[in-house]
Amino acid sequence: MSEIWVVFFTFLKIGMMSFGGGYAVIPFIQSQIVSQNGWINETVFTDIITISQMTPGPLAVNTSTFVGLQVSGFFGALAATIGCVLCGTLLSLGLYRFMKAHQSSVYVMEVLNALKSASLGLIISVAGTIVLSALCDGEVFNQSAWKLPALTMFVLLLAALRKWKLHPILVMGISGVIGLLVYQ
């Protein structure tokens, strides 16, 4: 079997098993890419996570592109990325059509409502990690870790968002420019 197929199927598996998204899936991706196939080593994998935080796009997609490129060039990257998103999008569409078709069923609607509540809980959990990392590098009890510029910016941007419904891209732009002025 050619290398590209191995890449494709490995990322198909990663896409299929990565429930919850974001940082919850790092260990699984790591075990597949670093330990099982040895495509990249531990250090490069850590670098990919850093790059992923610095570039737009989901971690799994970024990792698949990076690894695909390293293993077999552009088509490797393409195969890895398609494999990575195929299962999730198809399942989402199937689930959506199923919910639409059974809108009148009390059970289906209640399950959907439960999924909504549970995913909000999961989103809050991810947001918790993001907020803490942005404001104090995750060290809540270490007073010197709290970053005053970040905290001020967070409070002001949140207030502006609640009051004027700022465009998300404007928020990213403003915070990026302030970051450049403050941290450089």
Next chain:
Amino acid sequence: MKQRLFTYGWLLSVNLFISTFTFGGGYVVVPMIRRFFVEKKQCFSETELMNMAAIAQSAPGAIAINLSALAGYRTAGIGGAFISCFAAILPPLIILAFVSAFYQSFISNPIITAVLKGMEAGVAALMVDLIIDMCTLITKQKSMLLTAMVPLSFLAAFCFRINAAIILCICALLSVLHIVWQRGNSQ
């Protein structure tokens, strides 16, 4: 036909745009989709967006890609889903291709690091803003069980590091049991 091509073109450009600016994890896509699809074009309602977000989260894979595909499907059928999905993965694919060629100097570039450090606070504000809106929507349903599931799933994920799939399954199961129990009572 012309109308259809126009919708495809709009989906392509809007998803390319959203995907290019989605720093800091997939959830920022939810306020972006809301801005373009719900508020600007009125393709679907806020409640429907929340349904889609729940489905995108419950299926495996990246929520950003799943949600883009769903929004595209809702707007222009299966062709719309395909185009949206394509447009959502294209920017990270291209950017990563560039970055991977010289990633050592990219990681250590002080200007890029400073901008991204600032953006962390922006992402944090966007997420909290989204969460406040979503909480309002859920408490509006006036269901004790559904409201209680939010802090409980949060605790399960944040403090006890329980796998997301397990949390989603347990909540779905509880809601079914709740209905069965309610029906049993009313008979």
